[in-house]
């Protein structure tokens with residue numbers, strides 16, 4: 205039976221290096237292990253890295269090639285068995301404005317996706333690429349990832365205001381909590397910036413270790429503090 209509602213989750217941040225890719229991958233895998241039908245898309249052509257993180261070394265068709273060459277998305281979908289998810293990897297490339305025909309192709313392909321969750325890892329910045337379709341079966345939600353470093357909080361506050369102005373739902377995830385002795389505490393962030401925090405992810409050595417092993421942290425150890433918090437986010441989505 206076709207899926208009636210697709211949760212389209214964009215993982216966003218104005219700054220790079222805050223943990224967007226880490227959160228997108230681990231959340232996708234946590235949902236996959238909960239039995240959800242998940243597609244993870246690498247939407248960061250500036251730093252396409254999901255193939256690296258998931259140890260995908262065989263040749264693949266990237267999301268950029270699928271869209272620009274107007275190929276079916278099904279040709280680009282790879283099964284990532286260990287994570288129990290499907291993936292469309294990306295390729296480092298410049299972004300071009302899509303032609304009318306390419307946009308139409310992308311919309312048609314997006315509308316035919318049959319997943320409960322489509323998670324998109326995006327480029328830093330406000331104009332993060334997203335799969336936009338007007339099909340009401342897509343429920344959009346942005347997950348903003350921030351570190352406790354005050355300038356990063358300040359810039360993500362601007363992103364929050366923009367999403368608010370456009371009536372787009374979002375949640376804030378505070379990542380790498382505890383890494384920086386001068387970082388803000390979650391309660392300070394809420395009080396001083398009026399930002400509600402959905403979940404706090406700790407600084408955890410499992411993250412750099414998992415990257416060195418090209419295996420998501422959630423698969424290395426489900427019981428790490430980081431993985432438990434990721435599972436909590438996945439359960440609430």
Ligand SMILES: Nc1ncnc2c1ncn2[C@@H]1O[C@H](COP(=O)(O)OP(=O)(O)O)[C@@H](O)[C@H]1O
Pocket residue numbers: 217219220221222223224225226227379380381405406407408409411412415430
């Ligand atoms: N919770 C965490 N604990 C420890 N290190 C982390 C954590 N989250 C991210 N990192 C580190 O931060 C770096 C950037 O993470 P990444 O997910 O690639 O960020 P982004 O996609 O926002 O650029 C990586 O080297 C990763 O090891």
Ligand SMILES: [Mg+2]
Pocket residue numbers: 224225226248251253325
């Ligand atoms: Mg990234």
